[in-house]
Structures are given as C-alpha cells and as structure tokens.
Amino acid sequence: MLVVGCILLAVYLAINVNKVIHSSKHQNDAQTEKVLLIDPGHGGRDGGASASDGTVEKNINLAISLPLADMLRIFGYPVGMTRVNDRMVCDSELVPLRQQKISDMKNRLKKYNSSRLTISIHQNHFSQSQYHGTQIFYGKQNEESRLLAASIRQIVLDKLQPQNTRELKKATKDIYLLSNATTPAIIIECGFLSNSTELSKLKDEEYQQNMACAIACGVLAYNP
Numbered sequence: 001m002l003v004v005g006c007i008l009l010a011v012y013l014a015i016n017v018n019k020v021i022h023s024s025k026h027q028n029d030a031q032t033e034k035v036l037l038i039d040p041g042h043g044g045r046d047g048g049a050s051a052s053d054g055t056v057e058k059n060i061n062l063a064i065s066l067p068l069a070d071m072l073r074i075f076g077y078p079v080g081m082t083r084v085n086d087r088m089v090c091d092s093e094l095v096p097l098r099q100q101k102i103s104d105m106k107n108r109l110k111k112y113n114s115s116r117l118t119i120s121i122h123q124n125h126f127s128q129s130q131y132h133g134t135q136i137f138y139g140k141q142n143e144e145s146r147l148l149a150a151s152i153r154q155i156v157l158d159k160l161q162p163q164n165t166r167e168l169k170k171a172t173k174d175i176y177l178l179s180n181a182t183t184p185a186i187i188i189e190c191g192f193l194s195n196s197t198e199l200s201k202l203k204d205e206e207y208q209q210n211m212a213c214a215i216a217c218g219v220l221a222y223n224p
C-alpha cells in the first residue's frame with residue numbers, strides 16, 4: 001500500500017544518502033529517545049471540518065497520518081501517535097461533547113510536551129471555494145518549530161504544489177496546542193476541503209501517500 005507513496009521517497013533518498021545514514025542512529029537510540037509524535041487532528045465525535053459531499057476532515061487526517069508514521073519508522077525514528085483509529089483523545093468517563101473536547105486538547109498537549117516534536121495533520125475549510133494549497137503553522141515558543149515547518153513546506157511545494165505561494169504562519173493564541181506546546185510543534189493544513197479540485201486529491205489514496213511522503217522527507221531533511 002505504501003509503494004506508490006514511497007516512489008518519491010526513494011528518489012529523495014537517492015540524493016540524500018548521507019542524511020539517511022546519519023538518521024539511522026535513531027534506530028539504536030529508539031528505546032531512550034523521545035518520539036516524533038504524529039497527531040491526526042480531531043476523531044470520534046469531533047469530525048473537524050466537512051466538505052459539501054460529506055467528506056469529514058478527521059478521516060483524511062488519519063489517512064495521511066498513518067502512512068506518515070510508517071515512513072518515519074522506516075527512517076528509524078521512534079514514532080508515537082495521538083490516535084490510530086477513529087476516536088477522540090479524551091478521558092473515557094466524560095460524556096458531554098464540550099467536556100470531551102477540553103479533555104481531548106489537554107491530553108494531546110501532554111503528549112506534545114513529552115515528545116521530541118509534534119506534527120499535527122489537519123485539513124482546511126473556507127467559505128469561498130477558490131482557496132487551495134497546503135498551509136503550515138508553527139508554534140512560536142520554540143525556534144525549532146519554524147525550522148521544521150520550513151523544511152516540510154519546501155518539500156511539499158517542490159514535490160506536490162509548485163504553484164503554492166503560501167508562507168509559513170506563526171500560530172496565534174487561538175491555536176491552543178501550538179501556543180501552549182513547549183516542545184517543537186507544527187500544524188499542517190494539507191489542503192482545503194472547500195475546494196473541489198483539492199478535495200478530490202485529498203480523498204485519493206495515492207495523493208494521501210504522496211503528501212505523507214513529502215512531509216516525511218521534510219522531517220528527514222530537517223533531521224531532528
């Protein structure tokens with residue numbers, strides 16, 4: 001299943017052999033090192049944004065996050081995930097959705113702050129349909145967040161979206177997880193569910209894997 005997405009990866013590896021050899025050190029240190037945390041946004045009762053055809057953000061977030069985690073493991077990084085299936089990350093005894101969402105955010109933040117770095121995967125939505133393209137937000141508390149975001153942005157643009165002119169964005173206070181994370185953390189809004197062309201791509205398994213691959217290559221190029 002990962003074969004298609006890994007074609008890009010193979011090309012990238014072929015021209016970055018030294019970095020890959022260097023990163024293999026992570027294999028030996030996997031037990032002691034903090035994980036790279038992949039955070040598929042939303043889940044369970046919290047679907048996130050939804051498209052006009054009923055596509056729900058949480059499912060696309062997971063569909064990109066799972067191959068991304070696999071690819072980073074192939075590189076030898078210790079990888080953690082906030083969720084690997086369709087659920088919230090809240091304490092199980094809570095019932096009202098609002099309480100679940102608060103608990104979900106707090107639990108995710110704990111995981112962020114005990115990880116080496118976090119990449120949170122989301123999808124965008126806007127009232128006007130013409131907007132498209134990946135947008136990456138970085139937490140301002142840690143300079144590494146911006147550097148990691150810049151590395152990933154470069155490869156996403158090179159490999160998938162040469163027309164994309166979106167600059168990195170520093171997270172404002174209303175992005176709770178990024179403004180409260182003390183470790184490096186970024187949010188990747190992979191694309192807009194409100195743009196029909198981009199929605200078709202985001203629903204396509206091959207594109208999802210190519211997006212995961214571009215993000216993984218960006219992590220590798222940054223070499224945390």
Ligand SMILES: [Zn+2]
Pocket residue numbers: 041042048049057122123
């Ligand atoms: Zn979202």
